[in-house]
Amino acid sequence: MLIGEYIHTIDEKNRMSLPVKFRKELGKKIIITPGLGQCLFIFTNKEWEKVSKKLSDSDNDLSFLKADQRNFNRYMFGRAAEVEIDSIGRILIPDFLKERIGLKNTAAIVGVKDRVEVWNEKKWSEEKALAEKQAEALAEKLAK
Amino acid sequence: MLIGEYIHTIDEKNRMSLPVKFRKELGKKIIITPGLGQCLFIFTNKEWEKVSKKLSDSDNDLSFLKADQRNFNRYMFGRAAEVEIDSIGRILIPDFLKERIGLKNTAAIVGVKDRVEVWNEKKWSEEKALAEKQAEALAEKLAK
DNA sequence: TATCAGGTGGGAAAAAGTGGGAAATTTTAA
DNA sequence: TTAAAATTTCCCACTTTTTCCCACCTGATA
Numbered sequence: 652m653l654i655g656e657y658i659h660t661i662d663e664k665n666r667m668s669l670p671v672k673f674r675k676e677l678g679k680k681i682i683i684t685p686g687l688g689q690c691l692f693i694f695t696n697k698e699w700e701k702v703s704k705k706l707s708d709s710d711n712d713l714s715f716l717k718a719d720q721r722n723f724n725r726y727m728f729g730r731a732a733e734v735e736i737d738s739i740g741r742i743l744i745p746d747f748l749k750e751r752i753g754l755k756n757t758a759a760i761v762g763v764k765d766r767v768e769v770w771n772e773k774k775w776s777e778e779k780a781l782a783e784k785q786a787e788a789l790a791e792k793l794a795k
Numbered sequence: 796m797l798i799g800e801y802i803h804t805i806d807e808k809n810r811m812s813l814p815v816k817f818r819k820e821l822g823k824k825i826i827i828t829p830g831l832g833q834c835l836f837i838f839t840n841k842e843w844e845k846v847s848k849k850l851s852d853s854d855n856d857l858s859f860l861k862a863d864q865r866n867f868n869r870y871m872f873g874r875a876a877e878v879e880i881d882s883i884g885r886i887l888i889p890d891f892l893k894e895r896i897g898l899k900n901t902a903a904i905v906g907v908k909d910r911v912e913v914w915n916e917k918k919w920s921e922e923k924a925l926a927e928k929q930a931e932a933l934a935e936k937l938a939k
Numbered sequence: 940t941a942t943c944a945g946g947t948g949g950g951a952a953a954a955a956g957t958g959g960g961a962a963a964t965t966t967t968a969a
Numbered sequence: 970t971t972a973a974a975a976t977t978t979c980c981c982a983c984t985t986t987t988t989c990c991c992a993c994c995t996g997a998t999a
Contacts, residue, residue: 654826654875656891660957664977668956672877687865701856738979740955761873764851766859768869782870787831804947808987812946882989883946 652676653762658772660757661744668741670760673767677736683744684731689752689774691744693767703728744769796820797906802916804901805888812885814904817911821880827888828875833896833918835888837911847871888913 657670669677682699686692694702706724730751734742744754752771759775761768770778801814813821826843830836838846851868852858859865874895878886888898896915903919905912914922 652872652877654872654877655889656873662958664958666957671955687859687862692859705857741957743977761869763859763869764847764872768873778869779874782866785866786870806948808948810947815945885946887987 652764653767654764655762656775657760658757659760661749661754665744665746665749666737666741667744667758667760667769668739669736669767670762671740673760673762674736674740677767680733680735681742682731683734683742683748683769684727685748685751686768688778689770690761691748691752691769693769695765698765699731796908797911798908799906800919801904802901803904805893805898809888809890809893810881810885811888811902811904811913812883813880813911814906815884817904817906818880818884821911824877824879825886826875827878827886827892827913828871829892829895830912832922833915835892835896835913837913839909842909843875 653673653676655670655672659667659670661667677693677695680696682694682696684692684694706727730747732745732748734744736742748754752769753774754769754771757772759770759772761770761775797817797820799814799816803811803814805811820839821837822839824840826838826840828836828838850871852861852864855864858868874891876889876892878888880886892898896913897918898913898915901916903914903916905914905919
């Protein structure tokens, strides 16, 4: 299971090392896409297959309008990139994805069960603070 | 069953020894996560599976589409850590968790049936004092 | 007092993360 | 079409962090 938070640097060549704890589960190739919220999602190949199958399945239970679904898929698939992990555990983050979430020199890498999220470090700490506040309300809501 | 209270130090390398009485039950790997209130929860792997399954919408591969669920999972898993217990019964407490509850040099380690809580020592004694007061009030109320 | 168990501290070795140069490849321009 | 320039890939090396192991301290017990 992918859990925990790590702060890593992104160097001038757009390289970012993945936390050792994530490497085994992520394998050799990963899919990186713009996520929901101000972050990127990283999926294993397997997980991505699951997700993409479900997303493109026209009779899924998402109750999307057709046009909405088309647009959403365009968003998710159109900007997804398959990325190899190099021999010492680093990946290359495409420029357009970096720009999309305002990545600078450092990134927060966050394990969320079966995906990894990549955040601008500052935005991540803001997000955390916000979540902290909402956590109680959220827990109650979900409990229903 | 995990019961009792211990005060242990956290050294410069973020190491904290677990009370011998807890070690057998906790096993070799544990999950440590921010709990409710100003403390950390330590779960056995088994217990964690139970808890996380209950709280996350684990049957749904697309849970990230729902904002509430996304936020909650991020909160839940992003701040958990899987930690190994070393050969002499110590664990490493990740910095981001230390910060989260303001851990300094000493921690209160408290057994609460099937989980362990870790507190900033001072906050723990405040918490205890508060609980005692409430207990008295509660007892009186019940007596009526 | 000697011994043992639980807890603490520190040094050396190993691993993880980071940076940079050279080779290989692709792109650009003449 | 070829050569120069730019980019990407591969590899090596440095620095910091983590891990492993050993030793010490303290209090309880025989």
